[in-house]
Amino acid sequence: MNQPTVFVVDDDREFRDSLLALLAALGYHARGYDTAAAFLCDFNPQLPGCLLLDVRMPGQNGIDLYGDIVRKGQRLPVIFITAHADVTTAVAAMKTGAIEFLEKPFERTRLSELVERALRLDSEWRKHDERFRELDESINRLSTADRETLSLIFDGVTNKAMAARLFISERAVELRRQRLMRRLAVRSVAELLELAITHRVLFEVRTVRESIA
Amino acid sequence: MSEGVFRMIASPQSATDEIATLLANERVFLPAMDRIVNRYETDARTQVARLRGTALACTTVVLALMTGLYWLILRPAAALIRTQVDRLAAHEMELLRSQELLEQRVDERTRQLFESSRALAATAAQRAAAEDRTLQLQGQLAHASRLTSLGELATGIAHEINQPLGAISNYAETLLVLNERDPLDRSALTATTMRIRDAAQRAGQIIRRMRNFVKARPQTKSFELVNSLIEDVIALCEPDLRQHEVSATTQLENTAGLTLEVDALGLQQVLVNLIRNAVDAMSEIPAPQRRLLVSTVVAGSSVEMRVQDSGRGFQNVARNSVLQFMTTKPNGLGLGLVISRAIVEAQGGQLEISSSPQGGARVTVSLPHSSTVEPREPADGLCCR
Numbered sequence: 001m002n003q004p005t006v007f008v009v010d011d012d013r014e015f016r017d018s019l020l021a022l023l024a025a026l027g028y029h030a031r032g033y034d035t036a037a038a039f040l041c042d043f044n045p046q047l048p049g050c051l052l053l054d055v056r057m058p059g060q061n062g063i064d065l066y067g068d069i070v071r072k073g074q075r076l077p078v079i080f081i082t083a084h085a086d087v088t089t090a091v092a093a094m095k096t097g098a099i100e101f102l103e104k105p106f107e108r109t110r111l112s113e114l115v116e117r118a119l120r121l122d123s124e125w126r127k128h129d130e131r132f133r134e135l136d137e138s139i140n141r142l143s144t145a146d147r148e149t150l151s152l153i154f155d156g157v158t159n160k161a162m163a164a165r166l167f168i169s170e171r172a173v174e175l176r177r178q179r180l181m182r183r184l185a186v187r188s189v190a191e192l193l194e195l196a197i198t199h200r201v202l203f204e205v206r207t208v209r210e211s212i213a
Numbered sequence: 214m215s216e217g218v219f220r221m222i223a224s225p226q227s228a229t230d231e232i233a234t235l236l237a238n239e240r241v242f243l244p245a246m247d248r249i250v251n252r253y254e255t256d257a258r259t260q261v262a263r264l265r266g267t268a269l270a271c272t273t274v275v276l277a278l279m280t281g282l283y284w285l286i287l288r289p290a291a292a293l294i295r296t297q298v299d300r301l302a303a304h305e306m307e308l309l310r311s312q313e314l315l316e317q318r319v320d321e322r323t324r325q326l327f328e329s330s331r332a333l334a335a336t337a338a339q340r341a342a343a344e345d346r347t348l349q350l351q352g353q354l355a356h357a358s359r360l361t362s363l364g365e366l367a368t369g370i371a372h373e374i375n376q377p378l379g380a381i382s383n384y385a386e387t388l389l390v391l392n393e394r395d396p397l398d399r400s401a402l403t404a405t406t407m408r409i410r411d412a413a414q415r416a417g418q419i420i421r422r423m424r425n426f427v428k429a430r431p432q433t434k435s436f437e438l439v440n441s442l443i444e445d446v447i448a449l450c451e452p453d454l455r456q457h458e459v460s461a462t463t464q465l466e467n468t469a470g471l472t473l474e475v476d477a478l479g480l481q482q483v484l485v486n487l488i489r490n491a492v493d494a495m496s497e498i499p500a501p502q503r504r505l506l507v508s509t510v511v512a513g514s515s516v517e518m519r520v521q522d523s524g525r526g527f528q529n530v531a532r533n534s535v536l537q538f539m540t541t542k543p544n545g546l547g548l549g550l551v552i553s554r555a556i557v558e559a560q561g562g563q564l565e566i567s568s569s570p571q572g573g574a575r576v577t578v579s580l581p582h583s584s585t586v587e588p589r590e591p592a593d594g595l596c597c598r
Binding site for chain 2: 011012021056105107
């Protein structure tokens, strides 16, 4: 697994270098870019990490850059660096879903606290995405019959009712359930339901995110 | 009878004889005497009566005459005279009244004149005071404008200073982290410390530039030093230029031996104003086309300093109206060019606006130079003063 990278985007060379030096001293792997465009060129969504952005930069400023990333359907936790946090900037940033604001000059403990949080969030997001992909695959591999069963279980239909609806015996229904659970690698109905719900939720989140983009 | 009396009288005898004679003769004479006397009396009476009559007649005539005189002459004459006298009196009255009126009017007029002369004196005093005040206000306005420019630049400058400060902070934190390591990485510590020093120097330069901008020091400067003054100003404006993605170039002719009598501060202020105008003018064209050119050139007996942009220029605007209180900027006060021109003219120079061949705005500041050879060092010291 790749070591997460802290991506630093700031047009002031002296400040950017100092930030890279500090991050290195704190033990993080960091890379610097002087413009938003330069970063977007290099940006690979597969690489884990987080973003340290200066809000005010000529050309595309930090907030617009983050909006762009979100619109592309990508996600990277962002920490905005600002000389002074004024309300308009803050609101604009929060609207795009930024994580945090860092007002300079800042202390190393604050920096590492925020970077840790951001990297943790990034790995959680990746895990969620991974889980979703696995689930999606498993569910897509289900046969029509299994899907039917899942859907009915989801609706809270009893075995008896299910048997009646599907014109099969209760024992057949029971077998179906077992097969389903085996296929999805769950050990109980509770787990099964949890899985299905998670898939549903992740699916909806992804749909919503794509509709915003 | 008479002879006898006469003889008697003529021949005097003794008195007593005479008297006896007389008395003897008296009886004879007496009736005659009586008769004479009576005659005389009658005559006298008649005469008297006649006289009386005459007198009466005369008196009557005289009286009549007099009455006639009175009625026909004296009275009308008197009346006439009275009328005349009355008229004269009336005229005299009128004259007196007119004289009074005249005196009144003269008095009034005198008073009016006095008051208007006083008012004139007051107005003159007011005007002098107003001129003083105008001069004072102009000075204040120039100062305020300087501060406004400064205020407007302050945001950019504050941002600029925050950068080295932020860097210093980061390096300091880095030092703290490095310091906790065991064993200490000496080269990393040294390198980081040097970076702190560099950042501090940079911050000092920013401060120095800003302080020079605020201080007022009119002095003689050599041409080279004017050029470096221009470069200073451009560096001062750098954050603003960068923020608006304007690329700035300078073409500074460097003729040694020329000196100019300049108010360095004022000139800097003018330059800042012109540069900011240029940046504003180019805000509506795409970023890659934003070009600012600042040049100096010797032209005869003056030095010309030119600020040119690649914006839309002074298109539908009469040249001189731009130099009044006019602005096309939404938040501008329109004072920049007016004050800039005032500052330049106060140094004996001129400010002209024109268009570049590509249509952009061009402002030329020309200042007279003297060809003395001594370039003097400016009094500003190094950083961090």
